[in-house]
Amino acid sequence: MLKPLRFPSLATLLLAAFGLVLLPLLLALGSALYSLENLTRSSQAVVYRAVRMTHSSRMVLEHLIAMERNARQSLILADPGLFEHYRKMRLNFAAELKALQEMAEEAELSGLLAKLAGYEFDLYALLLDPRIPVQIKGAEVDQFSVLRQLASQIWQRSNLLVAKDLKALEQRSKEGQQQTLRHLGVLLPVAGSLLIFFVVLIIRPIRQLDAAIRKLGDKGFDQPIRVQGPRDLEALGRRLDWLRTRLAMLEAEKQRFMRNISHELKTPLANIHEGVELLAEQVVGELTQEQAEIVQIVFDNTKRLHRMIEDLIRYSQLPQVDATLRPQPVDMARLVEEVIEDYRVRLRAKEIRLQSRLTAARLCGFAELLRSMVDNLLSNAVKYAPQGSEILVTLFQKEGTLYFEVQDEGPGIPPKERKRVFDALYRGSTGRKLGIEGTGLGLAIVSECVALHRGRVEILDPPRGRGAYFRVTIPQDGA
Template sequence: MKRTLELPGLRYPRSFLKLLLLGFGLASLPLILALLNATAYVDRLTTQSQAAVDQAAEAARGSRVLMEQVTAMERLARQYLILGDAALLADYAKVRNGFKRTTSDMSLLQLDESQLRELNRTIEKEQALFEQLGRKLDKGAGRKQLIGGYVELSELANNVLNQSNLLIDREIENMGEAARRTQRSLLWQLAASIPLGVLIAMLFAFLIATPIRQLYHAIRQLGSAEFATGIRVRGPADLEYLGQRLEWLRQRLVELEEQKTKFLHHVSHELKTPLTALREGSELLADGSSGVLNRRQSEIAEILRHNSLRLQHLIEELLGYQQALASINRIEFRPVDLSDIARKVAEAHKLAIAARNLELLLRLETAALIADADKLRVVLDNLVSNAIKYSPEGGTISLAVRAEQDRIVIEVDDAGPGIAAEDSERVFDWFFQGKRGHQGRVKGSGLGLAIAREFVLAHRGTIDVITERAPGAHFRVILPALRTQG
């Protein structure tokens, strides 16, 4: 079973659903925190902006009222100086009381230094003018100086109003700067929370994928009949329990494989001894060692001899099947040249080809790869044997090996009855025997192509029947041109 990375000391939740919910919750947590923090920032900015607007508006309102009051006091003072009416002085005192309340309220606001300085100068100037107004003034220079003082007081009140307008502008600018700072802060938080959320999501994706991947490899291992390695799944309790059941299934399959192997081994060897005696007896009868046989007796002896040969062939194939199953997972990768293996296989079948008056066409290119030479020899041997079995007398068999970029291609063609399209996949099943007639003397067991497919798959290759060509059967094997072992 393929090993997977595990985090030491990590404790999974008891269920896969809890792991999913925990993953979704933690992955969304940074974004939720960023959203809450953004809400707090906006609330704070709103509160600060409202306070600043209120203060600036109050300062502007107070400055306008102050300007109106100074104007009213100047008018009353001029009238008093001209008319000398005591009622005008009383009205002046009332307006002055409002002036004092206004300046007192404005002094409580959070004004800056320049505003406070102008406000204090205005208060001091008005106090000096009021004291001067209460004294008896000559009608010449004294009154002129007093009127000039009120003009200066108006200018000071106007300065206070201008400072209030500047305060409004500064507060607007400050609110804009605060908004920009808040925006930058929120962008930085967003820039940090998104990667953090993605990182947490990737972590939980790994934690979720690890047991799933372990289950996938375990099921694939069982499907490929790789029973040597134990199955262990680490994750939530429900997935671990599923892994334990798969391990139990693996052990049961191992026991069944051992029982099947023992059964085949026992039956094959138990049959070989009486079969050998039966075949030798039929041979003695057929060659006349026990006396001359008539025609009918000769036919019976030939039937016995033919079927004993067939039974011996089937037993040998069963033993070969047993050995093939045992060796599928024992692949010894070495540098090989597939064209050399193909020549040796062709040489091994030379007598069988000559006996059937067949022609074997070899189209072999240098095809170097890292593979198990014995397993590939079995593949080629079974494909060529299959072609010889189904080729008619005097037919032609083609064996081609070529290299194509990063793969090696093997093609074996014969001129026999071919393979039906509906059997193109089933022909590689264990013990499958198609409907097409064969020309060999002994009927096959349906194991050769199945063994060939297992050995090809063990090399991470493919074997297929090419149904587009006619006549005959056409097999194509594609192997990766591996450059490193494994």
């Protein structure tokens, strides 16, 4: 049998989530910085080479022009000082040419530079040779035009190479950008997936805890509570499960107490009821008018107390009904009509008009529980409906669900009390203010009966703007 997966504590899990989600983002940032650094270094090299090549090629051309001028003047004027200027200028020319040769990486440019260097050296050697007549040297000076053409070609070629390097740099920049985007395209989904994974991992046990607390609030004590997730949340889940078992024990003790106390109260109450009835019938002697009134008050209260005990017994027995009875087909329209018929006298006494809109509807369930549900809802409506008002009872079925509604024109139920009125022994503020008697069990019995049929009872806003509006929905396949 596989052991359940063990998780660390919530704090450790949060730290791990933060680290793992941050790791892909840091990798993406590192990749972007690395690409940017490479691009920066390449840009610096390209810019430096472009500036150097452009400057050197231009200076080579300018030095050639100056060398030609000094050479011609020294030959014409036979001035050794001018020739010395030519030699100094030639050193500068040679330095720039050498710099170009060191930067030249293309065969064509290297060939042009070598050709220029060779031609210039030959011309220099010729001008330097004292054995050659001045007339011949003067004629050979015209070779500077060839050198200038070569220098111009070198300058143009250098510009082309610079443009080519800049284009290559632009292409490298695009490739670096695309590479960064590719890395982001891979790492960001990874980070997003990790984030979603940890969010689900953390949110799931919290939702399990929320569902467990809601179930405890709805008295769902039958299913154990299990929370899977961080260790501390699992520990909280175990504490909730302990609370569930404790609440289940308390609920069972409460039900047992209610059953016992109800049955224990019935016997002495029956004796009191019989004794008061004998007094009322004057079996033991004639009563005065005051005595008869007192006996009648006691008699009425014993009947009221008897009804309360019957409600307590009925409410305490509801959780065991589904284990002792089997659901049967029930004609709901007929059942509602029978309950309404039982209320004809009370309705006539309060001059209440009851309208019933009943359509044929059948339900698989417990007839006595359904009768108790209808009876308590109708009793509640009659109790709170004012003299001469109207009650509307509706029954219909739709898409496999039975709908039963009761609307009255009474004071209604405040929205903040609409959930609590279904709790056992809770009486709303309206009933207390109006002095309407009640045990606080009628709507609790309705809620239990509906729950045993897997249905739902709710209080809606009255369409008429006043009164109480109860709606019961039960699946027609029943309990």
